[in-house]
Amino acid sequence: MAKRPLLPIPDAINPFRVKKQRLMNFNPVTATTSRKPVDHVKITVFEYDENHVKEEVMPDAQSCIRFNGTNAVKWINVDGVRREDVEIICNNFNIHPLLMEDILSEGQRAKMDEIREHLFCLLPMVYFRAESATVEIEQVSMILGKNIVISFQDDPDKDVFNPVREKIRTGGTKLRNKGADYLLYTLLDTIVDNYFVVMDNLGERIEILEEIIPRQPNNRTLARINFLRKEMLLFKRSIAPVRELMNGLMKSENNWLKEDTEKYFKDVYDHIVQANDLAESYRDLVMNLQELYHVQMNQKMNEVMKVLAIVTTLLAPLTVITGIYGMNFDVMPELRSPYGYFIVLGVMLFIFVSMIFVFRKRGWF
Structure with a gap:
């Protein structure tokens, strides 16, 4: 059976160092943001109904204004959050300034809100980077209005919405026949389903560690355990509030949420509950890995002490004999x-072999 590969841990990452830049700060909505400047913003617009679909890449945020008020379902997706673009879109679509500040903030826990006629959702989009075995979090904001969904995300390369785009491009799908509330459900469902993909990767790392620990109970293995524990904690803290978000959506009486869409949000709620339970189970497994590591280290130490004790016991009678004949009388x-020298050597050899025989017969080694 081939050995499974070791967990990749880059030299640039110190598993024992707290990565403060990746911790969730839970900033208040009115906090001053320190968002890094964005060089490039990509704005994609899907406008569709059951018979037609139109996909455009907008040159700037001002070009999105013409989609305000049309009857077809619109999805405006902004990759790269920049204050001036967010202000243009929010002002022209009558989005409240508090929601705009939520979009521009960083490190918030998942939440939903209703201001004016808009329904706002903020939640983490989670990725697993296999090269470094790390969990990466991207904040996604979505606004539901009349026949429109506007979404904001930071990085276009970290996107799980391609299946949604394919459904929009394909005619006859349920997504094409439904309204903007069903589009919001589909986006939320895609994000939550990707949580399970990340957990599958984390679960695979846990299985690999379970095989490594008995073979290599050393400091490097302990570093891998601690590193995986921190990634698991980051993941669990990120997705836990999404349950409250989905619960709020199911209880919402927003005008743009149709009654027949409620059962779909209930399905996403069931998925996030399952994801939270599975994340808790994985966290317990990682804690069990730490206990397994300590058990293996204790067992290894016991084996070493056992060998030293046996060697000491075997040499003790020989030391007594050599001590007696080393006296200057x-x-x-x-x-x-x-023949005294050979007789003493023979007696010592006889005692040594006899003790080994007795120890093996008793099963001591």
Whole structure:
């Protein structure tokens, strides 16, 4: 059976160092943001109904204004959050300034809100980077209005919405026949389903560690366990509030949420409950890995002490004999015997072999 590969841990990452830049700060909505400047913003617009679909890449945020008020379902997706673009879109679609501040903030826990006629959702989009075995979090904001969904995300390369785009491009799908509330459900469902993909990767790392620990119970293995524990904690803290978000959506009486869509949000709620339970189970497994590591280290230490004890016990009688004949007395009959040296060696060898035989018969080693 081939050995499974070791967990990749880059030299640039110190598993024992707290990565403060990746911790969730839970900033208040009115906090001053320190968002890094964005060089490039990509704005994609899907406008569709059951018979037609139109996909455009907008040159700037101002170009999205013409989609305000049309009857077809619109999805405006903004990759790269920049204040001036967010302000243009929010002002022209009559989005409340508090929601705009939520979009521009960083490190918030998942939440939903209703201001004016808009329904707002903020939640984490989670990825697993296999090269470094790390969990990466991207904040996604979505606004539901009349026949429109506007979404904001930071990085276009970290996107799980491609299946949604394919459904929009394909005619005859349920997504094409439904309204904007069903589009919001589909986006939320895609994000939550990707949580399970990340957990599958984390679960695979846990299985690999379970095989490594008995073979290599060393400091590097302990570093891998601690590193995986921190990634699991980051993941669990990120997705836990999404349950409250989905619960709020199911209880919402927003005008743009149709009654027949409620059962779909209930399905996403069931998925996030399952994801939270599975994340809790994985966290317990990682804690069990730490206990397994300590058990293996204790067992290894016991084996070493056992060998040292046996060696000490075997040499103890020989040390007594050599000590006796090392005394500087003039009257010792054996010292004058021509065969005394060989007789003493034979007695020592006999005692040594006899003790080994007795120990093995008792099953001590």
